[in-house]
Amino acid sequence: xxxxxxxxxxGIAVSVLEKHADFLRDFRGDTIHPSTLxxxxxxxxxxxxxxxxxxxxxxxxxxxxxxxxxxADLTHLPTHCKFVAMMPQWNFLNFIVRHARRYPAFDLxxxxxxxxxxxxxxxxxxxxxxxxxxxxxxxxxxxxxxDGRHSTVRAGSGLEVIDLGAPIDVLWFRLSKRAxxxxxxxxxxxxxxxxxxxxxxxxxxxGYVIPKGAxxxxxxxxxxxxxxxxxxxxxxxxxxxxxLKTWDDVKLLSVxxxxxxxxxxxxxxxxxxxxxxxxxxxxxxxxxxxQDAVAAANILAPAFGRGAPDIDVLSAVQRRxxxxxxxxxxxxxxxxxxxxxxxxxxxxxxxxxWPLRLMRHFARLRRIPARMIGLxxxxxxxTTRDIMRDDRKG
Numbered sequence: 001x002x003x004x005x006x007x008x009x010x011g012i013a014v015s016v017l018e019k020h021a022d023f024l025r026d027f028r029g030d031t032i033h034p035s036t037l038x039x040x041x042x043x044x045x046x047x048x049x050x051x052x053x054x055x056x057x058x059x060x061x062x063x064x065x066x067x068x069x070x071x072a073d074l075t076h077l078p079t080h081c082k083f084v085a086m087m088p089q090w091n092f093l094n095f096i097v098r099h100a101r102r103y104p105a106f107d108l109x110x111x112x113x114x115x116x117x118x119x120x121x122x123x124x125x126x127x128x129x130x131x132x133x134x135x136x137x138x139x140x141x142x143x144x145x146x147d148g149r150h151s152t153v154r155a156g157s158g159l160e161v162i163d164l165g166a167p168i169d170v171l172w173f174r175l176s177k178r179a180x181x182x183x184x185x186x187x188x189x190x191x192x193x194x195x196x197x198x199x200x201x202x203x204x205x206x207g208y209v210i211p212k213g214a215x216x217x218x219x220x221x222x223x224x225x226x227x228x229x230x231x232x233x234x235x236x237x238x239x240x241x242x243x244l245k246t247w248d249d250v251k252l253l254s255v256x257x258x259x260x261x262x263x264x265x266x267x268x269x270x271x272x273x274x275x276x277x278x279x280x281x282x283x284x285x286x287x288x289x290x291q292d293a294v295a296a297a298n299i300l301a302p303a304f305g306r307g308a309p310d311i312d313v314l315s316a317v318q319r320r321x322x323x324x325x326x327x328x329x330x331x332x333x334x335x336x337x338x339x340x341x342x343x344x345x346x347x348x349x350x351x352x353x354w355p356l357r358l359m360r361h362f363a364r365l366r367r368i369p370a371r372m373i374g375l376x377x378x379x380x381x382x383t384t385r386d387i388m389r390d391d392r393k394g
Contacts, residue, residue, distance in 0.1 A: 006297035019113035124267035
């Protein structure tokens, strides 16, 4: 959606196909990081965005047992917003759509599920989709797969996927929120259990981390045992676990960390989780995808002025964004092995890793993860033109 906004803003005709009738997906993340907020500032949309309901986190921390630890201090970042904005992603997507529709080149088709690629020899020339009105074919100079870790576009492309492995899955559910609840932290660790809690105003969106493939075992032990485990890791919600009436109230998020060896082929480009699926650790996947979108727009927009982008143009997008994706995945795998795995191996202890203990005593060290979480490896900046602004100047 961000890429569509940037291309339409530059006067390039773009169609977005969304298979659902709305954006209300619980698995969409809520974190809008300073790097993304900086892009919104560059687009002149930041003040309006921040009038949407949201919470602001200037510091990110974790709780081990009864002890709280600060992990990242965002107040020192060289950005206009020195915080993470917690905003339901469906609100953010609707905000982007509202502004993209100001441009005549933008076209959004809801309830249009892409099912297949249209090819002419080795070149992708469009997609097939199903809609409530029947079959749909959309022809395009470039098809962009931005449809996530279970990408239909990627699956149909024949591009090679490198699976880096993920030792965790996440159980996703809601618990009611009450006045006096503590501020959210990056995670709660207690007795070999780990859970993240996202403040969504009148309820907590919870992500309970389990070893990869352990969901069936969890179900066999019963929902009552799961309620007890949730109350154990976050005691302040212990009197609300009855919100989980059956396993229907708990959804499995299967975590994957992988990437395409090559993100493109003639007529096709993948970005975001379609190109490099990220772990939910750090909540950086959304913002990395938006950085991909900005870089892609910066490279693609001038190329469209010369015709359909060729292989050299598509490869330039991967060259620009592959290093940030690789380094971020490497950091996530490190945290899987050195933070999450020890939690599961030592169920009787809630000892924070030594870097976290150091940060408790040396506040300046918190700026390092703050920069990684808040800005990433290579923050992008908008260089595409705005046809409306050009018209006003003319």
